[in-house]
Amino acid sequence: MTTFAARRQDLGTIRFAYSPAWETTHAARMFIDPRSRPYHRSWHAAVAAEAARLNLTPLLAVNPVRGNVPDFLTPPPDVPAPRFADQLARIRATPPGQVAEELARCRATLTGKAAAEAVDAMLADPAGARDLLADQLQAVWDRLVAPFWPRIRDVLDADLAYRSRQLAGAGLRQVLEALDGRITWGEDGTVTVGDGIDQLVELRGRGLVLMPSAYIWPAVVAVTDEPWQPTIVYPARGIGRLWRPAGAPPDALVRLLGRTRAQLLAGLDRPASTSGLAALHGLSPSGTSRHLIALRDAGLITGTRHGHEIRYARTRLGADLARAAAGSSH
Numbered sequence: 001m002t003t004f005a006a007r008r009q010d011l012g013t014i015r016f017a018y019s020p021a022w023e024t025t026h027a028a029r030m031f032i033d034p035r036s037r038p039y040h041r042s043w044h045a046a047v048a049a050e051a052a053r054l055n056l057t058p059l060l061a062v063n064p065v066r067g068n069v070p071d072f073l074t075p076p077p078d079v080p081a082p083r084f085a086d087q088l089a090r091i092r093a094t095p096p097g098q099v100a101e102e103l104a105r106c107r108a109t110l111t112g113k114a115a116a117e118a119v120d121a122m123l124a125d126p127a128g129a130r131d132l133l134a135d136q137l138q139a140v141w142d143r144l145v146a147p148f149w150p151r152i153r154d155v156l157d158a159d160l161a162y163r164s165r166q167l168a169g170a171g172l173r174q175v176l177e178a179l180d181g182r183i184t185w186g187e188d189g190t191v192t193v194g195d196g197i198d199q200l201v202e203l204r205g206r207g208l209v210l211m212p213s214a215y216i217w218p219a220v221v222a223v224t225d226e227p228w229q230p231t232i233v234y235p236a237r238g239i240g241r242l243w244r245p246a247g248a249p250p251d252a253l254v255r256l257l258g259r260t261r262a263q264l265l266a267g268l269d270r271p272a273s274t275s276g277l278a279a280l281h282g283l284s285p286s287g288t289s290r291h292l293i294a295l296r297d298a299g300l301i302t303g304t305r306h307g308h309e310i311r312y313a314r315t316r317l318g319a320d321l322a323r324a325a326a327g328s329s330h
Helices: 020-029 038-054 057-061 084-092 096-109 113-123 126-170 172-179 251-257 259-267 274-281 285-297 316-328
Strands: 002-005 014-016 183-185 190-193 199-202 208-213 221-223 231-235 301-306 309-314
Touching: 014 126, 020 057, 020 084, 020 126, 020 208, 038 126, 057 113, 057 126, 084 126, 096 113, 096 126, 113 126, 126 172, 126 208, 126 274, 126 309, 172 183, 172 208, 251 259, 251 316, 259 274, 259 285, 259 316, 274 285, 274 309, 285 301, 285 309, 309 316
Parallel strands: 002 199, 014 208, 208 231
Antiparallel strands: 002 190, 183 190, 221 231, 301 309
């Protein structure tokens, strides 16, 4: 197990963030690791044929189920919600020497002949390998992840918001131990992650990043190698509902608001963005925005800016109305 030894100053610099590059890398891994598919079967079925056409052999060779994955493929998030394009630019700017060093560490942990030969070829041209792997990550993002990103991002954003509220109300120990049963807080200021790796990591004022992931389940991961700030990656709250289709709104709500607005209000059982709601309900973003503005103006929902988007949530009136309408349909 990995044990993080924290000092007092570390406890004040714990932050939450997520990483589109991490999600993209681990989404690709799902095609060689069936353990992580239970929550993502519908997504996997929808993109499997497209993934096969991409020929991801090089990317999968350096992304083993068990072994060392080069850190340059998942640059540490420097803001809570980085853009994939910005992270990809950092990947493409990785010095060839760092690429070679990390590929060599990966190669030392590989047991399969095909993957080992693929990495040996990359080690002969680290700069070319970096560019090839970046191109493959771009393809995975464009074809397999980006079409679904609004829904994935809404789950990650909701997790960050929930943990931040929990931190303010219940304190750090409760937050850490609620992330995953394999994460524990010690009275001596240590944070332990049951990841099967025996190591002690002194934080030394570097703080700790807590990073939800939609694709990491069933694992929990401690990231300790530089340039990463010490990080714990855990399964995001709500992934069980990520691919669940939108249910039909109550008839009473449809009669009152119209079908589309009733769908949107009924679907806001957790905060969501315009693009996430549009993807969930199969609507255009512009049409979704108009309906959300109408619901907001009626006092049924409220919108809060989050980065470049507005996240919507029910007001108490909206929640009461949705609950009453659902009750009347039974």
